[in-house]
Amino acid sequence: MIVAIVVSIFSAQGVLAQDELAVNGDFEFWDYEYEQQEYTEVKVIELPLSVQEAVARDFQKLRIVKAFISKDNTYKIVLHDNNNNKKVVFASANGEWITPNDNKS
Numbered sequence: 001m002i003v004a005i006v007v008s009i010f011s012a013q014g015v016l017a018q019d020e021l022a023v024n025g026d027f028e029f030w031d032y033e034y035e036q037q038e039y040t041e042v043k044v045i046e047l048p049l050s051v052q053e054a055v056a057r058d059f060q061k062l063r064i065v066k067a068f069i070s071k072d073n074t075y076k077i078v079l080h081d082n083n084n085n086k087k088v089v090f091a092s093a094n095g096e097w098i099t100p101n102d103n104k105s
Contacts, residue, residue: 038070038071039068039069039070039076040068040069040070041066041067041068042067042068042069043067044064044065044066044067046067047064047067047075047077048075048093048094048095050093050094050095051075051077051091051093051095052064053095054091054095054096054097055077055079055089055091058097059079059087059089061081061082062079062080062081062087063079063080063081064077064078064079065078065079065080066078073092073093074090074091074092074093074098074100075090075091075092075093076088076089076090076100077089077090077091
């Protein structure tokens with residue numbers, strides 16, 4: 001029963017987080033439709049261990065709330081702190097931080 005409650009809470013946050021991605025000022029603005037076309041949501045537990053370890057090492061006070069994968073196997077990761085402030089980072093499959101390719105139209 002507890003597992004069902006936790007899953008439903010995370011699911012509800014996921015729906016809200018997608019809408020907030022387009023309007024939140026904590027990171028550089030990206031076109032919402034571009035985000036939906038280029039990245040597909042994945043479960044946090046499906047992230048490669050190297051990416052999970054990099055987040056744990058470099059963002060110790062943040063937790064992963066959303067994860068997305070692109071066609072070229074790069075990951076977009078939405079992080080929150082205890083005050084629900086957001087940070088979005090991008091990583092390669094081997095856990096290296098990258099800058100997204102923004103020369104796509």
